[in-house]
Each structure stands twice: as C-alpha cells, then as structure tokens.
Amino acid sequence: MSENSKKLKFVRIFLVAVLLWSSAVVLFPQLAIAGPAEKLYSKAKKSFYNLKSSAEKMSHRDQWLNTVDNFLEVYQSDPKSYPAYKAIYTVGKLYEGLYKVSKNSKDLNMALGYYGKLIQEFDREQLKDDALYRRGEIYFHKKHYALAEKEFEKIIRYFPKGDRVASARKRLQTTVALLPKPVQITPLNKVAKAPSRPVAKSQKNKTQGKPTSLITQLEKLSPVTGVEGEKVASLPSIAPIKPEAENKVPLVILDPGHGGKDFGARGKHGAIEKDLNLKISKKVKRILEKKYKLRVHLTRSDDTFIPLKERGPIANRMKADLFVSLHANAAKRQAAHGIETYYLGRGLSEQAKETAARENGELVYSIPDDQTQQILADLISNNKMNDSSRLAGRVQGYLYQKAKKRYKTVKNLGVKEGPFWVLHAANMPSILVEVGFVTNAKEEARLKDEKYLNLLAEAVARGIRDFLHENGPMI
Ligand SMILES: [Zn+2]
Known part of the structure; x- marks a missing residue:
C-alpha cells in the first residue's frame, strides 16, 4: 500500500468512527457527556417521581422541600443553563403542589416568586407564558383579580402565538367579570350590591370556576421534560414583575x-x-x-x-x-x-x-x-x-x-x-x-x-x- 492510500484508509476509518459515535449519541443521549447541571437535574427528577409515587411521602412537608432543594441545586450548579431554567419552573410547580396539601398560603407565594424569577432572570422564552399563566391562576385563587388580569394580559400581548394564549383569553374574561365595578353614585336606598364572590359562583357551577381549574393544573404536575414548541414572541419590553408582595417575604x-x-x-x-x-x-x-x-x-x-x-x-x-x-x-x-x-x-x-x-x-x-x-x-x-x-x-x-x-x-x-x-x-x-x-x-x-x-x-x-x-x- 502506498503512503497516500494508507493515509486515505486512516481518514476513512476515522470518519466512520465519528459517524458511528454521533449517531450513537443521537440514539442514546446518555452517552453524551452530561454537565453537572444535567446530572443534578436527573437526580432531582428521580426524587420528584419518588415523591409523587407515594401518598405517604406527599403528606410530609419535608419530602416536598427535599425535592425542592434538589431542583434548587440544579439551579445553583449552573444558573444560566437550560436544566436550571426547567428546575426553577418545576420548583414553582412543586410549591403549588405542596400548597394543595398544606393549604399554607406562603407556599403559593413561593410558587409566585419562582415563576417570577423564571420570567425575570432568564432569556429563554419557552416557559415564560406557562409561568405567567400559573401566576395568573394563583392570583385568581388568592382572589387578587386585578393582578391575575395583568398576568393573563401579558400572555396575550407578548406571546400571541404561544400555546397558552387561548386559555389566557378565557381566564381573562372570567377574571374581568369578577373585578369590582367602578363606584356609581346612586341613592342610598339603591346601593349597588358588591360583586358576587367567586367561591359562591363556583359552588353553583361545579364544572367551571377557578378552584377546579387550579386543581386540574396541579394534577398535571410533573417536572419539565421535553422541549416544547418554540415561542415566537419576544419579551424585551415586558414590565418587571415584582416578587409577590415584598413585605410578605x-x-x-x-x-x-x-x-x-x-x-x-x-x-x-x-x-x-x-x-x-x-x-x-x-x-x-x-x-x-x-x-x-x-x-x-x-x-x-x-x-x-x-x-x-x-x-x-x-x-x-x-x-x-x-x-x-x-x-x-x-x-x-x-x-x-x-x-x-x-x-x-x-x-x-x-x-x-x-x-x-x-x-x-x-x-x-x-x-x-x-x-x-x-x-x-x-x-x-x-x-x-x-x-x-x-x-x-x-x-x-x-x-x-x-x-x-x-x-x-x-x-x-x-x-x-x-x-x-x-x-x-x-x-x-x-x-x-x-x-x-x-x-x-x-x-x-x-x-x-x-x-x-x-x-x-x-x-x-x-x-x-x-x-x-x-x-x-x-x-
Ligand atoms: Zn462572640
């Protein structure tokens, strides 16, 4: 074999090896060298499924907070990474899930805070409308209708092509209907009645109304896994979202x-x-x-x-x-x-x-x-x-x-x-x-x-x- 053909053969073998390796990585992604954030994320996911697998575990606050910690470690290991982004969203969902069990409104505030963090801190858009939607739902649940309205409006304004826009429109309607009407000057004997309370409303109609909706969302609770459809809208001019009532932190x-x-x-x-x-x-x-x-x-x-x-x-x-x-x-x-x-x-x-x-x-x-x-x-x-x-x-x-x-x-x-x-x-x-x-x-x-x-x-x-x-x- 001539020097040249030897060289050629070597190059060919090398190229085949590269091709095999890259297709192997595509087929078996775990072969790719996972960064520390990815590794921690899969560890956190395991602890998440572990928690969700047992009603007994879900009844202990500690267990929820441990899982939260696991996801926060992902964030800490590499705050700008994609796993960190997914982790912060999941922490929001975990606090919502914990609230369902604890009924402690502080847990909802934590969820609001983490969704807010995701919106403010990351450039990625993929989960921002979802985070806004969750914030809208939480504010609605807390009967802060004016705040809920703002979150749903942001989705319509900044993510008009996103997959949350239809549900945001619906929720916006329900929310606006519950906002206090402007005060009208009426004779004292004809004072307008205060707007009806959402709880009474949802009791009348059990298939609609906000508590059902919140719970449906919570039942879908799972860590963020796959990559969802990319959002076309950009969020450069979005008003900064303040953390939930600062004095409550x-x-x-x-x-x-x-x-x-x-x-x-x-x-x-x-x-x-x-x-x-x-x-x-x-x-x-x-x-x-x-x-x-x-x-x-x-x-x-x-x-x-x-x-x-x-x-x-x-x-x-x-x-x-x-x-x-x-x-x-x-x-x-x-x-x-x-x-x-x-x-x-x-x-x-x-x-x-x-x-x-x-x-x-x-x-x-x-x-x-x-x-x-x-x-x-x-x-x-x-x-x-x-x-x-x-x-x-x-x-x-x-x-x-x-x-x-x-x-x-x-x-x-x-x-x-x-x-x-x-x-x-x-x-x-x-x-x-x-x-x-x-x-x-x-x-x-x-x-x-x-x-x-x-x-x-x-x-x-x-x-x-x-x-x-x-x-x-x-x-
Ligand atoms: Zn000392």
Whole structure:
C-alpha cells in the first residue's frame, strides 16, 4: 500500500468512527457527556417521581422541600443553563403542589416568586407564558383579580402565538367579570350590591370556576421534560414583575458577632472571631437570598464596631421575622470543643454562663448578676422563648448533621438557654450560634476550612428556612 492510500484508509476509518459515535449519541443521549447541571437535574427528577409515587411521602412537608432543594441545586450548579431554567419552573410547580396539601398560603407565594424569577432572570422564552399563566391562576385563587388580569394580559400581548394564549383569553374574561365595578353614585336606598364572590359562583357551577381549574393544573404536575414548541414572541419590553408582595417575604437579620475594636475570641493559630463571624454570616446571607428567596439584612457587613445594645433594635426597626447572631466560642479549658446554639434564658449551666459572660462583653460587668437575672426574667415572653427554642433546635440539628459529614468527631453540645444581651433586645425569635471553639486547636483548624464553613452556612440557612416554613399551619 502506498503512503497516500494508507493515509486515505486512516481518514476513512476515522470518519466512520465519528459517524458511528454521533449517531450513537443521537440514539442514546446518555452517552453524551452530561454537565453537572444535567446530572443534578436527573437526580432531582428521580426524587420528584419518588415523591409523587407515594401518598405517604406527599403528606410530609419535608419530602416536598427535599425535592425542592434538589431542583434548587440544579439551579445553583449552573444558573444560566437550560436544566436550571426547567428546575426553577418545576420548583414553582412543586410549591403549588405542596400548597394543595398544606393549604399554607406562603407556599403559593413561593410558587409566585419562582415563576417570577423564571420570567425575570432568564432569556429563554419557552416557559415564560406557562409561568405567567400559573401566576395568573394563583392570583385568581388568592382572589387578587386585578393582578391575575395583568398576568393573563401579558400572555396575550407578548406571546400571541404561544400555546397558552387561548386559555389566557378565557381566564381573562372570567377574571374581568369578577373585578369590582367602578363606584356609581346612586341613592342610598339603591346601593349597588358588591360583586358576587367567586367561591359562591363556583359552588353553583361545579364544572367551571377557578378552584377546579387550579386543581386540574396541579394534577398535571410533573417536572419539565421535553422541549416544547418554540415561542415566537419576544419579551424585551415586558414590565418587571415584582416578587409577590415584598413585605410578605420574611426578613432575616443576621448578626455577625463583634467587629472593629471588639475582636471577640482569638485562637492560638491566628483565628479571629469577628472575621470568622462575618465570613460565615455572608455565606448564610447568600444562601438565604439565592436559594430560599428570603430577605436578609446584616447588622454589619464589614469590620465595624456596633455596640451590643444596638443590634437587637436594628431588627426591631426593620420589623424582622427573626434574628440570628453568629459567633465562635472560647473557653479556658483548651480541650473544650463542639457546636452549640443558644436562645435567651436564664442560663442553667456553668458553661452557658461563661459563654454568655464573654459574649456580653462590657455589659455584663456594668450590671450586677442578680439584677441581670431579674431583668431577664421580666423580659422573656413565653411565646418568643418557645419560638426561639424551636429555631435553635432546627439550626443546631442541621449544624451537627452537616458538620459531621466533614469531620466525624464534631461534638454536638446541643441547644441551651443563656442570658445573652444581644438576644433580649430583639422582639422576634432570636438565637445565638456558636459554631465552634477557636481555643481548641483542632476546631480552630476546621474553622479555617472553606468547605466546612460552607457546610455550616448551609446548615444555618436550612434551619432558618425550616423554621419559617413551619411557622404557618402545619401539614
Ligand atoms: Zn462572640
């Protein structure tokens, strides 16, 4: 064989191989190298079908939220990707599905939020009219007819060739009919009757009306799978859709302990508590905002000194829903290690008193102990204490569970009561987290491990999310 024909033969074999490979990929798409988002998406889909396969599972809020988390991980792994896009839509549907079981209107607000996120954040058009339609249906269900009207109108205006336009027109008619009529000046004895309520209407006609429609949609609940017909309309000039009543999204105050001239505890190998607290707080903030769509405010976002007395009032002024102070621990006994979470109480153990004394800083020395106890006793309201202890339980539970994943010997010091000044000034459920002892060499080293800090932040965020979700009617 000549050199040339050898070369030709090689090229031919190569081309055949390429052809075989590409047809194999077409026939068996799983052969294609799936990105991390795709992999996470198929994992999330599995958890979805798992949930849907069992009525028992569907009766547990936890199971729904776990599935939600799986889809949110898809989004986090690659927020601009197509799987992330489908995942956000599915999260909206999951919250609608959860609402069907929980009847907790917060779940519907979450669904509204995620559909809104899909519309605002992504350039892809495919699911936007579906998201608008779901938002319209939810507003209708909530009897916010004017808002529902706007969503249905957007579909007609921006997606005139989409597959939602016909149903949007129908729903728009029903919605407009329910809008309050303009007030007419009529003699007092002939005052117009208020427009009839949709519930009464749907009871008269059981095959039509909104509850049936919402439920029909929910029954179609499934993760987004195939690619639907492309939408021709574009959405460049669409008015920004505000998240559902902003003030209804819970506000979390994170309080990174110490700062500025107040360094907090110090480790032998360079760990400085104030810096560590700020670092973790920022991580928690990011997760709460991005993953759980909550509003978050930090009492300090840099190395500033804020007196202890002023921290709680910040939360009060902002009408926050909860207050979480983040700290690292210290003890004279170098062997002391572990994670603990405090809520306001009298302080039962010596350790709790020692920690509180240290965290209370200048305040504790200016007020005699018995007086402190007296003031605390008067200030602690039972409701706040119960809620705070429940919040502490959630956060501490996740902290230990997640921390143990990275370091098996992590110690669970549990939930404790303690006389912390920073907690009593806040009028909402409030806790103080001690993520570990910087005075213990092993734990100090762990607290420098970025992956460990991420796990701790994830745990605090998840505890907060669980607490807020449970605050409504339980399943
Ligand atoms: Zn501290």
